[in-house]
Amino acid sequence: MSIAKLIYPPLTISVAAFAQDCNNAQTQTELNICTDTLYKNADKELNNIYSSYRATLDKTQKEALKNAQTAWIKYRDLSCAFEASSLAGDSAYAMVLNQCLAKKTKDRTEEIKELFFCEEGNIACPNGEK
Numbered sequence: 001m002s003i004a005k006l007i008y009p010p011l012t013i014s015v016a017a018f019a020q021d022c023n024n025a026q027t028q029t030e031l032n033i034c035t036d037t038l039y040k041n042a043d044k045e046l047n048n049i050y051s052s053y054r055a056t057l058d059k060t061q062k063e064a065l066k067n068a069q070t071a072w073i074k075y076r077d078l079s080c081a082f083e084a085s086s087l088a089g090d091s092a093y094a095m096v097l098n099q100c101l102a103k104k105t106k107d108r109t110e111e112i113k114e115l116f117f118c119e120e121g122n123i124a125c126p127n128g129e130k
Contacts, residue, residue: 028091035098042105049109053116061126076104 022034050069054062080100087093118125 028095032091032094032098035095035102039098039102039105042102042109046105046109046112049112049116053112056116056127064126072108076101076108080104 022030022037025031025034050065054065057065080097083100084093084097087096115125115127118127120127
């Protein structure tokens with residue numbers, strides 16, 4: 001069994017760069033490419049939900065969300081760099097970094113979705129004019 005199957009359940013990524021089959025990735029290069037694709041896909045999903053949610057907010061809320069997102073991106077990037085730091089210079093560094101970036105990005109996507117789709121009447125939920 002490949003390490004990719006141990007780390008992730010079967011991926012739904014179609015074809016990664018260099019036509020890699022991420023469900024059967026064996027080499028470190030293949031794993032690095034696949035985790036990069038995993039992160040990029042997670043980032044694209046986050047950007048889509050963020051943009052959709054932001055479009056529903058008033059000007060003040062948009063600015064507050066932008067500031068929160070900018071701070072979150074800095075946190076994510078620094079936190080993942082730290083988590084992968086023991087592998088600096090190692091061929092597995094990119095894989096570990098990308099796994100962390102993908103996980104934190106997916107988690108943030110879920111946070112934004114919770115804000116976007118919260119129940120009407122929830123006074124702790126900054127939702128705009130849906």
